[in-house]
Amino acid sequence: MSENGLTDRALRVFRHIGSLGESRIAAAGAVIILFWALVAIFAGEIAAYGPNAQLVPFQPPGASAPDGGTFWLGTDHLGRDILSRIAFGSRTVLIYATSATAAAYAVGIVMGLAAGYMRGWIDDVLSRVADLILSFPVLVLYVVIITTFGPSGLNIVLAVVFASAPGIMRIVRSLTLDLSSRDYVAAAETRGESAWYVMFAEILPNARGPLIVDACLRLGYTTITIGVLGFFGLGLPPPDPDWGGMISAGRAMATFAPHMTVFPALAISSLVLGLNMLADGLREISMKD
Amino acid sequence: MAILARTPADGPLLEVRGLSVAYATRAGEVRAVTDFDLTVGESEAVGLVGESGCGKSTVAGAIMCHVGGNGRICAGSIRLRGQELTRMRGEELRRLRGAEIGMVYQEPMSALNPSMTIGRQLMEVPLHHLPGCTRGIARARALKVLADVKLADPERMMSAYPHQLSGGQQQRVVIAMAMLADPSLLLLDEPTTALDVTVEASILELIREIRQTTGTAVLYISHNLGLILETCSRVAVMYAGQVVEEGPVRQVFEDPRHPYTRGLVGCVVAPGRNKASNPLKPIRGQVPLPHERPRGCRFGPRCDHFLAGRCDAGSVPMFDAAGSGAHRVRCLRWKEIGREAEPAVADSPPPREAQQVVLRSDGLKKYYPLYDRSVLAVISGRRVRWVKANEELSFEARRGQTVAIVGESGCGKSTFARVLMGLETATSGRLLFDGADLAGLPVRRRSEAQLSALQMVFQNPDETLNPSRTVGSQIARAVRKLGGEKGRDRIAERVHHLLDLVKLPRGLAERRPRQLSGGQKQRIGIARAFAGQPAMVVCDEPVSALDVSVQAAVTGVLTDIQRRHGTTLLFISHDLPVVRYLADRIVVMYLGQIMEEGTADEVFAPPYHPYTEALLSAVPVADTSVKRKRIVLEGSPPSVLDPPGGCPFHTRCPRKLGRICEKERPPARRTESGHLIRCHIPMDELRKVEPVIKSAIC
Numbered sequence: 006m007s008e009n010g011l012t013d014r015a016l017r018v019f020r021h022i023g024s025l026g027e028s029r030i031a032a033a034g035a036v037i038i039l040f041w042a043l044v045a046i047f048a049g050e051i052a053a054y055g056p057n058a059q060l061v062p063f064q065p066p067g068a069s070a071p072d073g074g075t076f077w078l079g080t081d082h083l084g085r086d087i088l089s090r091i092a093f094g095s096r097t098v099l100i101y102a103t104s105a106t107a108a109a110y111a112v113g114i115v116m117g118l119a120a121g122y123m124r125g126w127i128d129d130v131l132s133r134v135a136d137l138i139l140s141f142p143v144l145v146l147y148v149v150i151i152t153t154f155g156p157s158g159l160n161i162v163l164a165v166v167f168a169s170a171p172g173i174m175r176i177v178r179s180l181t182l183d184l185s186s187r188d189y190v191a192a193a194e195t196r197g198e199s200a201w202y203v204m205f206a207e208i209l210p211n212a213r214g215p216l217i218v219d220a221c222l223r224l225g226y227t228t229i230t231i232g233v234l235g236f237f238g239l240g241l242p243p244p245d246p247d248w249g250g251m252i253s254a255g256r257a258m259a260t261f262a263p264h265m266t267v268f269p270a271l272a273i274s275s276l277v278l279g280l281n282m283l284a285d286g287l288r289e290i291s292m293k294d
Numbered sequence: 295m296a297i298l299a300r301t302p303a304d305g306p307l308l309e310v311r312g313l314s315v316a317y318a319t320r321a322g323e324v325r326a327v328t329d330f331d332l333t334v335g336e337s338e339a340v341g342l343v344g345e346s347g348c349g350k351s352t353v354a355g356a357i358m359c360h361v362g363g364n365g366r367i368c369a370g371s372i373r374l375r376g377q378e379l380t381r382m383r384g385e386e387l388r389r390l391r392g393a394e395i396g397m398v399y400q401e402p403m404s405a406l407n408p409s410m411t412i413g414r415q416l417m418e419v420p421l422h423h424l425p426g427c428t429r430g431i432a433r434a435r436a437l438k439v440l441a442d443v444k445l446a447d448p449e450r451m452m453s454a455y456p457h458q459l460s461g462g463q464q465q466r467v468v469i470a471m472a473m474l475a476d477p478s479l480l481l482l483d484e485p486t487t488a489l490d491v492t493v494e495a496s497i498l499e500l501i502r503e504i505r506q507t508t509g510t511a512v513l514y515i516s517h518n519l520g521l522i523l524e525t526c527s528r529v530a531v532m533y534a535g536q537v538v539e540e541g542p543v544r545q546v547f548e549d550p551r552h553p554y555t556r557g558l559v560g561c562v563v564a565p566g567r568n569k570a571s572n573p574l575k576p577i578r579g580q581v582p583l584p585h586e587r588p589r590g591c592r593f594g595p596r597c598d599h600f601l602a603g604r605c606d607a608g609s610v611p612m613f614d615a616a617g618s619g620a621h622r623v624r625c626l627r628w629k630e631i632g633r634e635a636e637p638a639v640a641d642s643p644p645p646r647e648a649q650q651v652v653l654r655s656d657g658l659k660k661y662y663p664l665y666d667r668s669v670l671a672v673i674s675g676r677r678v679r680w681v682k683a684n685e686e687l688s689f690e691a692r693r694g695q696t697v698a699i700v701g702e703s704g705c706g707k708s709t710f711a712r713v714l715m716g717l718e719t720a721t722s723g724r725l726l727f728d729g730a731d732l733a734g735l736p737v738r739r740r741s742e743a744q745l746s747a748l749q750m751v752f753q754n755p756d757e758t759l760n761p762s763r764t765v766g767s768q769i770a771r772a773v774r775k776l777g778g779e780k781g782r783d784r785i786a787e788r789v790h791h792l793l794d795l796v797k798l799p800r801g802l803a804e805r806r807p808r809q810l811s812g813g814q815k816q817r818i819g820i821a822r823a824f825a826g827q828p829a830m831v832v833c834d835e836p837v838s839a840l841d842v843s844v845q846a847a848v849t850g851v852l853t854d855i856q857r858r859h860g861t862t863l864l865f866i867s868h869d870l871p872v873v874r875y876l877a878d879r880i881v882v883m884y885l886g887q888i889m890e891e892g893t894a895d896e897v898f899a900p901p902y903h904p905y906t907e908a909l910l911s912a913v914p915v916a917d918t919s920v921k922r923k924r925i926v927l928e929g930s931p932p933s934v935l936d937p938p939g940g941c942p943f944h945t946r947c948p949r950k951l952g953r954i955c956e957k958e959r960p961p962a963r964r965t966e967s968g969h970l971i972r973c974h975i976p977m978d979e980l981r982k983v984e985p986v987i988k989s990a991i992c
Contacts, residue, residue, distance in 0.1 A: 191750070192750070194738075195737055195745065195750055196825075206763075210763070211760065211761055
């Protein structure tokens with residue numbers, strides 16, 4: 006029985022992926038994201054050199070390396086191969102952007118469900134707290150949090166959660182308010198289900214459509230945020246590769262070594278573009294139904 | 295309305311021949327309507343009936359040459375006074391839509407622009423369609439047409455926004471808009487389905503008057519056979535994209551030749567029909583999707599007279615059933631199938647001896663506070679106003695009985711259901727169920743036994759099930775919570791048993807709600823409610839969103855389970871024929887108060903409360919052998935926020951006595967048998983009132 010359910014589930018997942026083909030924009034976005042995911046997984050194979058190996062500085066793209074290889078995207082001021090750094094940097098971005106967004110969602114969903122379903126004082130308190138956080142400029146929040154607790158992967162995640170959970174909460178809350186009035190929620194209540202069951206089994210699964218679209222967009226913002234933090238020197242501590250940090254390092258030399266900034270910038274923008282396209286496409290597909 | 299003698303044409307007004315309409319969908323091109331023929335003469339009223347999904351609205355769209363972005367008219371011709379519409383484009387078509395064909399939609403709220411005043415929306419029509427029309431002329435015409443559709447105070451109406459009007463008023467505005475250009479053909483697509491019966495009656499009256507004064511031809515699309523019978527002279531019955539029977543309305547009703555028409559007529563609750571003596575005969579199965587239509591006769595799979603090899607051989611042409619071409623039918627066997635004798639009406643079973651009382655409502659009140667935070671309210675000290683949703687409800691329900699609560703929308707019947715289920719708590723009063731007072735007991739504080747003893751079937755089939763889970767798992771959850779079953783196999787067994795109970799195939803358990811039809815979803819809802827052997831089930835309009843053919847099947851399932859388990863049903867509905875058919879006792883509510891209460895026979899025969907009388911007379915009857923009295927109520931029910939003093943019904947009552955009705959609450963008068971009427975008119979006088987529905991034969 007469970008095996009059957011498993012193949013069923015697998016079939017459904019494939020059908021969902023297949024439905025991406027209905028929107029060209031979604032398919033294109035998914036291809037870009039898949040590309041970066043593959044780069045991250047096979048970074049070790051793609052990168053000809055270690056991400057922190059110092060070879061020949063300021064080589065232009067396509068220059069040949071002393072060991073007979075080629076610096077396809079050139080090298081930076083410390084002689085590190087930019088292609089290798091971008092490849093390894095994609096791991097950082099994908100891991101931290103995904104985990105930060107996921108964590109923000111976990112917090113935002115719980116808050117939003119509680120506020121939208123329980124109403125009353127819980128809603129009042131949570132909504133006011135959310136308003137308070139949302140009234141600060143996001144960048145200031147990030148800078149304050151990270152300068153206070155120090156730049157580290159975990160702190161980046163915490164900062165993203167703190168700054169974006171209220172926004173997610175608002176979306177979840179409004180979806181919950183709408184879904185709470187459905188008859189199947191009343192049916193669950195009249196058979197004595199707990200509030201937790203109603204929130205997570207009856208309401209949340211039916212809010213997933215808009216939430217998935219929003220999650221794609223938000224993943225894009227988080228990617229930019231991590232880039233921006235890296236640019237300000239608040240990202241991952243050096244020397245580990247970080248796209249934002251790479252742009253920042255190349256900034257002063259942008260006039261005579263533009264490849265140092267252009268390629269990491271392209272990497273960030275293409276990933277964000279892919280996520281935004283996927284979000285747009287998913288919205289388009291969901292409108293069709 | 296300006297009545298101009300229309301230039302008499304030789305041919306019919308509208309002639310549709312061989313129309314096919316297709317929609318491009320994910321599954322490829324779907325032919326919603328194929329080979330459709332229809333003729334509407336000048337000033338004629340033609341009805342178009344059929345279950346949902348038969349293509350009725352697509353036909354209306356095609357006549358307007360508006361089939362949506364993914365639709366296309368792929369064959370056939372539509373001629374209006376000889377002009378071919380399907381080849382018209384742009385400006386020509388626009389002129390035609392504005393001047394010759396008017397359309398009235400089902401949902402008046404979505405047919406009006408919420409951000410524009412009624413006046414502006416009405417004035418747009420002549421401004422765009424009449425050459426050289428000034429604002430002054432447009433305004434004058436708009437005012438006149440508002441007066442024509444019997445809207446009080448047209449001046450004020452001009453500056454109102456749609457949301458400030460009631461549903462009935464909105465529909466009048468939509469009709470006014472359609473009539474502004476003085477069209478020769480009016481398309482009415484289920485214009486009263488979203489409205490209350492009393493409002494429906496007044497809209498029908500209005501359409502009748504408009505037709506008399508202007509001679510506009512009408513194409514009336516509806517699933518309500520009674521309505522078609524009352525408004526139209528000819529009817530076309532549609533099934534799976536085709537007309538299957540067409541003819542004079544009385545002839546089609548009295549002597550239906552196509553098995554589908556016969557099935558539809560058999561599903562309709564006619565007066566005097568009763569679940570025990572004359573049960574409804576549902577049509578089995580459902581309308582096939584366009585790409586699933588069978589070969590040959592499309593009704594074949596659902597037909598009792600289906601002959602393999604003959605009915606599925608090839609497409610079926612229309613046959614002339616009357617000899618004159620007036621009554622045509624698309625059935626190969628129409629000559630062979632006689633109208634079976636109706637089963638003799640059995641005597642109704644003897645009334646069951648009084649069973650124990652399951653539910654007793656005793657002076658139940660539910661008020662909702664409404665906080666007014668405006669400065670004026672703070673100064674005047676009137677910051678809280680009360681919505682009196684339920685006022686002093688007292689009645690009882692016995693074991694195995696069906697008690698119906700009827701009334702128009704906003705009368706508080708659903709509020710009572712919510713209080714009973716514990717989704718709300720009562721303001722005061724008692725609600726004794728099985729010995730315990732539930733009035734102040736929210737659902738979270740009820741015991742497991744209380745929860746499983748009292749369950750509910752909901753109204754909206756699309757909302758009653760969680761769309762993300764399989765229906766089987768949803769029933770299983772109810773079995774676990776309410777039936778107290780443990781163990782996978784035991785639960786699976788019980789789920790199958792419940793599916794059998796509601797007459798659904800067991801394989802459906804693996805499906806998701808969106809793969810089911812509306813009737814199937816409602817049955818799953820019923821199965822879920824009966825998971826724990828409830829003593830009482832509250833049914834909140836369980837069939838009002840379903841087609842007649844499906845209604846019959848779902849009510850059949852409900853009464854069948856009730857008989858087997860001795861469950862008490864509390865049936866909340868605005869549909870009087872269904873209530874008459876199902877209920878043992880009836881409670882008539884108006885503005886949160888009980889106006890009349892008694893057995894079904896008592897309520898449906900004099901003495902009536904004047905409100906019950908008006909309700910009964912508003913229902914169109916799908917039976918050619920009866921005559922019904924017409925009482926059209928003026929206006930819509932007053933707001934519960936500011937209910938009239940004295941008798942709540944006095945503002946609309948056609949039998950109002952005078953000052954006493956405005957000042958004093960009417961006394962509750964009871965006959966010896968327990969029939970209660972709350973009216974100032976003495977019982978003896980009410981008894982003299984003529985019955986609303988009279989058999990024309992006797």
